[in-house]
Amino acid sequence: MSDSRVTNFGAGPSALPESVLQEAAKGLLNFRGTGIGIAEISHRSKEFTAVLTEVESQIRTQLDVPQTHSILFTQGGGSAQFSAVVLNLLARHRLLHPDLSDDERVLDYVVTGSWSKKAAEEARRLGGGRVNVAVDARPYSKDARSFDNIPAHDTYSFSPDSALIYYCENETVDGVEFSNDASSPASFPFHLLPQNALLPLVGDYSSSFMSRPIPRLADHAVVYAGAQKNIGPAGLTILIVRKDCIVDVDAAAKLGATPVPITMSYKTLADGNSVYNTPSVLSIYISGLVLKHSQELGGVKYYEEVNKRKADKLYAAIKEGEAKGLFKAKVKEGSGSLMNVVFDVLGEGAEAKFVSGAEARGMKAIKGHRSVGGIRISLYNAVTEEQTDTLIAYMKEFLAQ
Template identity: 70%
Template sequence: MAEGRVHNFGAGPSALPIDVLEEATKGLLNFQETGIGIAEISHRSKEFTAFLSETEDQIRTLLRVPPTHKILFTQGGGSGQFSSVVLNLLARHHLLHPDLKNEDRVMDYVVTGSWSKKAMEEAKRLGGGRVNIAADARRYSQDGKSFDTVPPHDDYIFSADPALIYYCENETVDGVQFAGEAGLPTSFPFAKLPENTILPLVADYSSSFMSRPIPRLADHAVIFAGAQKNLGPAGLTILIVRQDCLVDVDAAAKLGAIPVPLMLSYKTLADSNSLYNTPPVLPVYIAGLVLRKMSAEGGLQTYAQSNRRKFEKIITALKEGEAKGAYKGKVKEGSVSWMNIVFDVPGEGRLQQFLDGAAQRGMKGLAGHRSVGGVRVSLYNAITEEETDQLVQYMNEFATKTS
């Protein structure tokens, strides 16, 4: 490990591979032998536009994105997309159903954690349609308020022809994630979706993007992700948008849709190849370097297998610690996130002791989100199995001292 660096288990901005950071420092001074640093070079230079195209190709190859979908790069993070998806998908719905009244336009939201709840609240705030909560995970928690599981398939009630169907694949705060394998009780219920329409399915993949394959990617209208978890630094948002969602928002506005700012229009981004304005050049560069590394190391399956192993190691230590009374998991089995494992450390002052002990051993970023407390172990791609093993060893030692 580079001198002075610690093991960063933080939830984001997250750890990045050391070799990528070292390569990026060279580009900061001289990008591709131009004599100009990547943070200084024109975003319309042939060197950067070629790099942007390569980055797009890497995502398309690694995730097997079909030609029916465009890959776009923008700013604003996942929170920016809470608004963008509503505005763009409502515009699409107006073009498809110009005579429908706004109160009859429905937006379906699956609420499984803090981020999907925020997205749903933004849809309500913007208006332009009625929000239907297609499933609410809080119904299955002991207090009726917490998020600790993915709802069972029988609980989902989708609208017949909604403007959008929204879910968050991995809830970073609450540590809840849909199962990646089809057919499991906690997988996303694709079989329950309406069949009489081209699905307006929207998925927030911010904290699990590029950690494992995306189930039924081609069935999604929009997939978005902030890069600052598995792929790069904060400031870059990646969109995978089906081409029928690249609509003329001005034409939709004339039919009564909410006017869409040009910078939020998916069609504007697509028509300009993500260069309508200056994109986040440096984050794109670092993300591109990470994607090169992923491709060279065997692609997405290699990372998925490593992430499963890391997850299983932490879960084993957590369960052993629970048996000793040292820890208490927050998420029900089958819904636990691979990326963000959350748990409590019962006992007066024990949580701080755990965090302080970890910091003394060079492991930081383990405090849970301020809204829920406890511990949060984020196992993004750049966290190595060796680093995971060190945390497991510490968890076992701490649990033994507690018992």
């Protein structure tokens, strides 16, 4: 089977471990001896309920999720959460501060790339509060208009009592990522946040979830991630929600908050044990297989080390190409993503030649996002170090030609 498969460097839906796919294929025909395929089984059956429990337990154990937080499963991807986090946390803020006007409610957004920009735009569209951009990375870029950096800590300006504080940990399109090293100037400035007991901090971890530990997870109100990068097929969104943020949205609506669609309400999901409506059964099942595979290898600590080695090798190859005038890094040093590495291939027709050469060698989906162009190499968990080494060998061959 491996001879017929290519290396998928795509940004998502992304590569999955081949052993997991083989196991999932068996489950599609006969899930755990039931005689029914996993894609056909009732989402309320005891067999699928057991799967939900197992997946939740794997996430809680591997990420060390505290009991103060619930783990919920829903649909709609990160884009649906652009809306859901606003509506649920505005409802919470309304219950806490019923007498404030909408203009007095503030939503803080850290804008470091295309996805955080879209999130802030959705918050403005929904209304219910004033959007404050705590920092915008573009003025600090090389050309003063691109997302190519994580801004320095002294550029942030957070509100004293915001309804939510949003950041995107890894920007899939632009290839920038917050550092996990607290001493790095590219780390998230947790120390600058208001010193409230229960921060409304929202972390979008869609493209880095389960690739490394989440710094100060317990301080987050919500962490969310689409599954289709590191742990499963598209269709599943994972939420880690602090329990004080699972509020009665209908009670908040009576006080003037925007009504929350019932399937977007975190309380609906929590009260219904993530099966208020039919969840993404197949995606949850495959995600469980991936998480089990991850645990056997050593979990997020293992992947953190491997992903760092993969990215370091790739960035070194890009530097080598820059020295020869053939490659150009798109992100400032120190702000580069471990998951999505972006660069340009210089020279007329050179990029197309680079892409076609990679495809001829069985390496697919390396073109950059249509909005920014260039090359994007996604190094998600299932992309092995050996596959990364093969790509780098091709890059060196390309440079030598």
